[in-house]
Amino acid sequence: MNNKDNNPFxxxxxxxxFRHIFAAFSVGCGLAxxxxxxxxxxxxxxxxxxxxxxxxxxxxSEIVFNKGIANQTALTFTWQKAVSxxxxxxxxxxxxxxYDTNQKTDxxxxxxxxxxVTSASFTHDELNSIISxxxxxxxxxxxxxxxxxxxxNAEKYVKPIQxxxxxxxxxxxxxxxxxYLRYTDDATQTTKxxxxxxxxxxxxxxxxxxxxxxxHFYFLTTLEDYPAYGMAANQPEQPGIYKMEYVTSGTVSEFxxxxxGRRTIVIDTNAEENNYRMYLPLPSSTMPWMGGNATDIGxxxxxxxxxxxQPDKLHAPYIYTWTGNIIAGGxxxxxxxxxxxxxxFYAPSANTDPFANSTLLPYRSEGDGGDLKWVPTxxxxxxxxxxxLIGDMYIKLN
Numbered sequence: 001m002n003n004k005d006n007n008p009f010x011x012x013x014x015x016x017x018f019r020h021i022f023a024a025f026s027v028g029c030g031l032a033x034x035x036x037x038x039x040x041x042x043x044x045x046x047x048x049x050x051x052x053x054x055x056x057x058x059x060x061s062e063i064v065f066n067k068g069i070a071n072q073t074a075l076t077f078t079w080q081k082a083v084s085x086x087x088x089x090x091x092x093x094x095x096x097x098x099y100d101t102n103q104k105t106d107x108x109x110x111x112x113x114x115x116x117v118t119s120a121s122f123t124h125d126e127l128n129s130i131i132s133x134x135x136x137x138x139x140x141x142x143x144x145x146x147x148x149x150x151x152x153n154a155e156k157y158v159k160p161i162q163x164x165x166x167x168x169x170x171x172x173x174x175x176x177x178x179x180y181l182r183y184t185d186d187a188t189q190t191t192k193x194x195x196x197x198x199x200x201x202x203x204x205x206x207x208x209x210x211x212x213x214x215x216h217f218y219f220l221t222t223l224e225d226y227p228a229y230g231m232a233a234n235q236p237e238q239p240g241i242y243k244m245e246y247v248t249s250g251t252v253s254e255f256x257x258x259x260x261g262r263r264t265i266v267i268d269t270n271a272e273e274n275n276y277r278m279y280l281p282l283p284s285s286t287m288p289w290m291g292g293n294a295t296d297i298g299x300x301x302x303x304x305x306x307x308x309x310q311p312d313k314l315h316a317p318y319i320y321t322w323t324g325n326i327i328a329g330g331x332x333x334x335x336x337x338x339x340x341x342x343x344x345f346y347a348p349s350a351n352t353d354p355f356a357n358s359t360l361l362p363y364r365s366e367g368d369g370g371d372l373k374w375v376p377t378x379x380x381x382x383x384x385x386x387x388x389l390i391g392d393m394y395i396k397l398n
Contacts (some may be wrong), residue, residue, distance in 0.1 A: 058075055063168070078118060094117065140168050178196060230245050344371075
């Protein structure tokens with residue numbers, strides 16, 4: 001036998017090489033198996049989906065929203081009570097949303113939390129406000145109402161149970177770009193029309209400033225005779241604020257005024273307000289300012305520390321406030337111009353105590369009635385409030 005064939009070292013090397021080849025083969029097989037398994041679709045956890053238990057229904061399948069009855073119920077949704085699939089004693093609450101049936105992703109509302117009920121009603125104004133963002137006025141749109149039942153289980157999360165129903169809605173124009181004031185002079189019987197604009201677009205609050213004489217008037221949504229806003233039959237006991245009635249045909253009840261001079265008329269067409277107001281506009285863009293030794297400001301004209309602000313310029317542009325230190329026995333008056341020689345709000349008589357008399361007369365020049373000042377009888381930090389609302393003008397310190 002050849003010594004080469006019986007060489008022990010050679011035999012050991014051949015054996016070792018065979019083992020390495022086998023090990024590599026085994027690893028390769030395992031890797032191949034792993035790669036093969038990676039090509040399979042992964043399995044994800046999914047929440048259980050439960051069938052519709054509520055069977056949501058709507059009071060009518062087609063509706064044309066009516067601005068004239070904006071605060072009245074338009075649609076009522078009813079459903080059967082849902083039961084927890086985990087524990088029948090679990091509480092269940094509901095919430096509802098609306099979406100454009102054909103454009104669900106882009107056109108949808110927020111959810112309305114409804115609590116533990118089996119029906120919900122929405123007014124013409126509520127639904128019109130939601131749906132009018134998705135479609136032009138007068139064009140029907142199919143809408144889906146989605147009801148979710150929320151199961152409250154202490155140990156396990158339950159996917160909300162869903163129920164839907166479709167209906168077709170036609171919206172009205174809630175906020176035209178302009179409104180119009182149509183007024184008739186009581187003396188001459190001359191009728192004029194003034195355009196009213198929104199200080200902030202999309203708010204439904206319109207105003208116009210003009211020189212008035214005694215007249216009667218109402219408001220229009222277009223230059224045509226209708227739709228119109230006239231005076232509502234039942235007025236609340238709220239000085240200076242008058243409710244309106246939306247009229248699409250027939251007689252329009254008119255408002256009236258005996259005011260003379262420059263006035264601002266503002267109307268809020270939102271259903272929750274729906275009112276008309278008139279107020280005294282300031283003679284310039286300068287904010288009212290406190291002046292006098294009844295304040296820490298002293299006799300300094302138009303000092304920034306004495307300027308009033310408007311807490312709610314959009315909804316109550318006739319309210320001005322200033323907060324500061326009031327000194328008993330001192331005097332003050334309220335400027336509406338830049339200098340001492342300009343116009344002021346003066347006291348109704350000399351040395352009037354503003355804590356005892358809230359009368360606020362229109363601003364004027366000193367030569368038109370004298371330099372009459374307020375003299376407070378209390379000291380301390382107070383907020384001075386001016387209301388320029390016609391029918392409810394006042395000065396208050398509190």
